[in-house]
Amino acid sequence: KAGVTQTPRYLIKTRGQQVTLSCSPISGHRSVSWYQQTPGQGLQFLFEYFSETQRNKGNFPGRFSGRQFSNSRSEMNVSTLELGDSALYLCASSVEDQGNIQYFGAGTRLSVL
Amino acid sequence: AQSVTQLDSQVPVFEEAPVELRCNYSSSVSVYLFWYVQYPNQGLQLLLKYLSGSTLVKGINGFEAEFNKSQTSFHLRKPSVHISDTAEYFCAVILTGGGNKLTFGTGTQLKVEL
Numbered sequence: 001k002a003g004v005t006q007t008p009r010y011l012i013k014t015r016g017q018q019v020t021l022s023c024s025p026i027s028g029h030r031s032v033s034w035y036q037q038t039p040g041q042g043l044q045f046l047f048e049y050f051s052e053t054q055r056n057k058g059n060f061p062g063r064f065s066g067r068q069f070s071n072s073r074s075e076m077n078v079s080t081l082e083l084g085d086s087a088l089y090l091c092a093s094s095v096e097d098q099g100n101i102q103y104f105g106a107g108t109r110l111s112v113l
Numbered sequence: 114a115q116s117v118t119q120l121d122s123q124v125p126v127f128e129e130a131p132v133e134l135r136c137n138y139s140s141s142v143s144v145y146l147f148w149y150v151q152y153p154n155q156g157l158q159l160l161l162k163y164l165s166g167s168t169l170v171k172g173i174n175g176f177e178a179e180f181n182k183s184q185t186s187f188h189l190r191k192p193s194v195h196i197s198d199t200a201e202y203f204c205a206v207i208l209t210g211g212g213n214k215l216t217f218g219t220g221t222q223l224k225v226e227l
Contacts (some may be wrong), residue, residue, distance in 0.1 A: 035135075035215070041218060042218075042219050043217040099162060100212070101162060104157040104219075
């Protein structure tokens, strides 16, 4: 089985722009979660989607949004980028079973200049 | 709310020596526990998990961890490390029946030296 695929791997944007990141989960996984990783704040949960519905949300401003499609692929969008949004964005997928074990993609490295 | 504490930000160790990476958690409800490893410029790879049953769990690459409910700990151990184990290690918890929100510790950088 193919793993979790995130595209693109690297992105460079300037302040004020918006960006869309994509995540394709492992086949058969219906849950997709997004995390932000920074040196200062560590790994923080952004949101989770299951069957095209947002099921959980972390403490991030409304500039961060996401969606999930009927094939379970997910996108996250960040509008009006700020320098502090520079981070590694990780996507994870899981099946609904005991432990809801999450499998991570390689991430998208976003740099905001 | 749940939280995870990894007391050691960096752990240097010589090759073939044993290592223990410490993890303590706090939660008012039961949790599942995980250890993930992250190599440079990569995502997170699952090392091992505790869901239920035996408190000693074995994972990939020779790692194991022991769940101690009374001490709310889930320390990671390896009897003999290799250079290739150099990486950052994250302990994480998820509430049982609480969706898919993982709460991570701040990570421990394991540096294996010759």
